[in-house]
Amino acid sequence: MSLAQIESFVTVAETGNVSRAAERLRIAQPALSRQIRSLEDELGAPLFARTSRGMRLLEAGERFLQHARQILAAVAAAKCAVSERPSA
Amino acid sequence: MSLAQIESFVTVAETGNVSRAAERLRIAQPALSRQIRSLEDELGAPLFARTSRGMRLLEAGERFLQHARQILAAVAAAKCAVSERPSA
DNA sequence: CATGCTTACGGATCACGTAACCATG
Protein backbone atom coordinates (compact mmCIF):
# COMPACT_ATOMS: atom_id res chain seq x y z
CA MET A 1 0.00 0.00 0.00
CA SER A 2 1.35 3.39 -1.02
CA LEU A 3 0.30 6.95 -0.26
CA ALA A 4 -0.34 7.41 -3.98
CA GLN A 5 -2.82 4.56 -3.88
CA ILE A 6 -4.56 6.06 -0.89
CA GLU A 7 -4.85 9.44 -2.55
CA SER A 8 -6.08 7.76 -5.72
CA PHE A 9 -8.69 5.88 -3.76
CA VAL A 10 -10.02 9.02 -2.08
CA THR A 11 -10.23 10.85 -5.40
CA VAL A 12 -12.11 8.03 -7.09
CA ALA A 13 -14.44 7.80 -4.10
CA GLU A 14 -15.14 11.53 -4.34
CA THR A 15 -15.75 11.61 -8.06
CA GLY A 16 -17.38 8.19 -8.38
CA ASN A 17 -15.51 8.02 -11.65
CA VAL A 18 -12.05 6.78 -12.61
CA SER A 19 -11.82 8.99 -15.69
CA ARG A 20 -12.56 12.22 -13.86
CA ALA A 21 -10.34 11.24 -10.95
CA ALA A 22 -7.49 10.57 -13.35
CA GLU A 23 -7.85 14.08 -14.79
CA ARG A 24 -7.80 15.58 -11.33
CA LEU A 25 -4.70 13.58 -10.41
CA ARG A 26 -3.03 14.31 -13.75
CA ILE A 27 -2.34 10.70 -14.55
CA ALA A 28 -3.68 8.44 -17.29
CA GLN A 29 -6.86 6.52 -16.62
CA PRO A 30 -5.37 3.02 -16.90
CA ALA A 31 -2.69 3.88 -14.36
CA LEU A 32 -5.36 4.90 -11.88
CA SER A 33 -7.48 1.86 -12.62
CA ARG A 34 -4.46 -0.33 -11.86
CA GLN A 35 -3.74 1.46 -8.59
CA ILE A 36 -7.27 0.86 -7.36
CA ARG A 37 -7.18 -2.76 -8.43
CA SER A 38 -3.88 -3.44 -6.72
CA LEU A 39 -5.11 -1.75 -3.55
CA GLU A 40 -8.14 -3.99 -3.51
CA ASP A 41 -5.93 -7.00 -4.16
CA GLU A 42 -3.67 -6.13 -1.27
CA LEU A 43 -6.57 -5.54 1.09
CA GLY A 44 -8.18 -8.77 -0.02
CA ALA A 45 -11.56 -7.22 -0.71
CA PRO A 46 -13.17 -4.97 -3.33
CA LEU A 47 -13.79 -1.38 -2.28
CA PHE A 48 -15.94 -0.33 -5.21
CA ALA A 49 -18.76 -1.81 -7.22
CA ARG A 50 -18.19 -1.31 -10.93
CA THR A 51 -21.41 -0.08 -12.46
CA SER A 52 -22.04 0.89 -16.03
CA ARG A 53 -21.92 4.55 -15.01
CA GLY A 54 -18.82 4.48 -12.82
CA MET A 55 -17.57 3.39 -9.42
CA ARG A 56 -19.80 3.13 -6.36
CA LEU A 57 -18.32 2.72 -2.89
CA LEU A 58 -19.03 -0.55 -1.10
CA GLU A 59 -19.36 -0.73 2.66
CA ALA A 60 -15.76 -1.83 3.06
CA GLY A 61 -14.81 1.14 0.90
CA GLU A 62 -16.77 3.54 3.09
CA ARG A 63 -14.96 2.26 6.16
CA PHE A 64 -11.61 2.49 4.43
CA LEU A 65 -12.36 6.02 3.23
CA GLN A 66 -12.56 7.42 6.73
CA HIS A 67 -9.13 6.10 7.62
CA ALA A 68 -7.70 7.08 4.26
CA ARG A 69 -8.61 10.69 4.93
CA GLN A 70 -6.99 10.50 8.35
CA ILE A 71 -3.81 9.17 6.80
CA LEU A 72 -3.60 11.95 4.24
CA ALA A 73 -4.31 14.55 6.91
CA ALA A 74 -1.57 13.11 9.12
CA VAL A 75 0.87 13.20 6.22
CA ALA A 76 0.09 16.83 5.55
CA ALA A 77 0.51 17.62 9.24
CA ALA A 78 3.83 15.77 9.32
CA LYS A 79 5.15 17.87 6.46
CA CYS A 80 4.08 21.06 8.19
CA ALA A 81 5.56 19.98 11.49
CA VAL A 82 9.03 19.80 10.03
CA SER A 83 9.00 23.40 8.93
CA GLU A 84 7.51 24.80 12.10
CA ARG A 85 9.80 27.09 13.97
CA PRO A 86 11.64 25.19 16.74
CA SER A 87 10.07 27.15 19.56
CA ALA A 88 6.55 26.11 18.54
CA MET B 1 7.23 10.37 0.59
CA SER B 2 6.39 6.70 0.97
CA LEU B 3 5.11 4.58 3.81
CA ALA B 4 8.33 2.60 3.65
CA GLN B 5 10.29 5.79 4.26
CA ILE B 6 8.11 6.65 7.22
CA GLU B 7 8.54 3.20 8.76
CA SER B 8 12.27 3.42 8.12
CA PHE B 9 12.44 6.79 9.80
CA VAL B 10 10.65 5.55 12.91
CA THR B 11 12.91 2.53 13.18
CA VAL B 12 16.07 4.61 12.86
CA ALA B 13 14.72 7.06 15.42
CA GLU B 14 14.04 4.22 17.83
CA THR B 15 17.40 2.53 17.42
CA GLY B 16 19.50 5.65 16.93
CA ASN B 17 21.42 3.56 14.49
CA VAL B 18 21.04 2.88 10.77
CA SER B 19 22.81 -0.48 10.92
CA ARG B 20 20.62 -1.91 13.64
CA ALA B 21 17.48 -0.46 12.07
CA ALA B 22 18.40 -2.10 8.77
CA GLU B 23 18.67 -5.46 10.48
CA ARG B 24 15.30 -5.01 12.10
CA LEU B 25 13.73 -4.03 8.76
CA ARG B 26 15.54 -6.83 6.92
CA ILE B 27 17.04 -4.56 4.30
CA ALA B 28 20.63 -3.65 3.57
CA GLN B 29 22.12 -0.68 5.34
CA PRO B 30 22.76 1.47 2.26
CA ALA B 31 19.16 1.10 1.16
CA LEU B 32 17.99 2.42 4.50
CA SER B 33 20.52 5.23 4.50
CA ARG B 34 19.21 6.31 1.10
CA GLN B 35 15.59 6.25 2.24
CA ILE B 36 16.36 8.53 5.15
CA ARG B 37 18.38 10.87 2.98
CA SER B 38 15.68 11.14 0.33
CA LEU B 39 13.06 11.76 3.02
CA GLU B 40 15.12 14.63 4.38
CA ASP B 41 15.62 15.95 0.87
CA GLU B 42 11.91 15.92 0.18
CA LEU B 43 11.09 17.61 3.48
CA GLY B 44 13.78 20.17 2.87
CA ALA B 45 15.39 19.77 6.27
CA PRO B 46 17.57 17.23 8.07
CA LEU B 47 15.83 15.08 10.66
CA PHE B 48 18.92 13.53 12.23
CA ALA B 49 22.33 14.69 13.28
CA ARG B 50 25.01 12.25 12.11
CA THR B 51 27.35 11.63 14.97
CA SER B 52 30.30 9.32 15.03
CA ARG B 53 28.25 6.87 17.08
CA GLY B 54 25.04 6.95 15.07
CA MET B 55 21.97 9.05 14.38
CA ARG B 56 20.54 11.52 16.88
CA LEU B 57 17.10 13.05 16.33
CA LEU B 58 16.99 16.77 15.70
CA GLU B 59 14.07 18.91 16.85
CA ALA B 60 12.45 18.74 13.44
CA GLY B 61 12.86 14.98 13.61
CA GLU B 62 11.16 14.80 16.99
CA ARG B 63 8.21 16.74 15.64
CA PHE B 64 8.04 14.54 12.56
CA LEU B 65 8.24 11.38 14.66
CA GLN B 66 4.97 12.07 16.42
CA HIS B 67 3.10 12.41 13.15
CA ALA B 68 4.94 9.46 11.62
CA ARG B 69 3.61 7.20 14.36
CA GLN B 70 0.10 8.53 13.79
CA ILE B 71 0.37 7.76 10.10
CA LEU B 72 1.49 4.18 10.68
CA ALA B 73 -1.26 3.66 13.24
CA ALA B 74 -3.86 5.03 10.83
CA VAL B 75 -2.62 2.72 8.09
CA ALA B 76 -2.93 -0.27 10.38
CA ALA B 77 -6.43 0.82 11.37
CA ALA B 78 -7.39 1.25 7.72
CA LYS B 79 -6.35 -2.31 6.93
CA CYS B 80 -8.35 -3.63 9.84
CA ALA B 81 -11.40 -1.58 8.92
CA VAL B 82 -11.72 -3.30 5.57
CA SER B 83 -12.03 -6.74 7.10
CA GLU B 84 -14.44 -5.75 9.86
CA ARG B 85 -17.82 -7.35 9.56
CA PRO B 86 -20.28 -5.02 7.78
CA SER B 87 -22.57 -4.62 10.76
CA ALA B 88 -19.77 -3.17 12.90
C1' DC C 1 41.56 -0.50 12.92
C1' DA C 2 36.67 -1.20 14.37
C1' DT C 3 32.37 1.06 13.80
C1' DG C 4 29.09 3.44 11.19
C1' DC C 5 27.16 6.35 7.43
C1' DT C 6 27.57 7.33 2.33
C1' DT C 7 28.53 6.89 -2.73
C1' DA C 8 29.07 4.06 -7.11
C1' DC C 9 27.30 0.85 -9.95
C1' DG C 10 24.83 -2.90 -12.24
C1' DG C 11 20.55 -5.37 -12.44
C1' DA C 12 15.81 -6.41 -11.41
C1' DT C 13 11.37 -4.72 -10.56
C1' DC C 14 7.67 -1.45 -10.90
C1' DA C 15 4.67 1.93 -12.82
C1' DC C 16 3.70 4.78 -16.35
C1' DG C 17 1.38 5.98 -21.02
C1' DT C 18 -0.39 4.51 -25.58
C1' DA C 19 -3.20 1.50 -27.84
C1' DA C 20 -6.44 -2.03 -28.16
C1' DC C 21 -10.37 -4.27 -25.93
C1' DC C 22 -14.83 -5.20 -23.64
C1' DA C 23 -19.33 -4.01 -21.56
C1' DT C 24 -23.46 -1.23 -21.02
C1' DG C 25 -27.43 1.81 -22.28
Added chain:
DNA sequence: CATGGTTACGTGATCCGTAAGCATG
Protein backbone atom coordinates in the same frame (compact mmCIF):
# COMPACT_ATOMS: atom_id res chain seq x y z
C1' DC D 1 -22.03 4.39 -30.84
C1' DA D 2 -20.76 7.11 -26.67
C1' DT D 3 -19.14 6.37 -22.15
C1' DG D 4 -16.38 4.14 -18.91
C1' DG D 5 -13.45 0.50 -16.94
C1' DT D 6 -9.70 -3.14 -18.07
C1' DT D 7 -5.83 -5.67 -20.40
C1' DA D 8 -1.47 -5.80 -23.30
C1' DC D 9 2.83 -4.17 -24.08
C1' DG D 10 7.07 -1.69 -24.37
C1' DT D 11 9.94 1.73 -22.02
C1' DG D 12 11.78 4.72 -18.54
C1' DA D 13 12.35 5.33 -13.75
C1' DT D 14 12.99 3.49 -9.15
C1' DC D 15 15.10 0.75 -5.67
C1' DC D 16 17.73 -2.86 -4.07
C1' DG D 17 22.22 -5.26 -2.78
C1' DT D 18 27.29 -5.65 -3.27
C1' DA D 19 31.41 -3.35 -3.12
C1' DA D 20 34.20 0.46 -2.30
C1' DG D 21 34.92 4.91 0.16
C1' DC D 22 35.31 8.08 4.05
C1' DA D 23 35.21 9.79 8.87
C1' DT D 24 35.84 9.22 13.83
C1' DG D 25 37.75 7.62 18.35
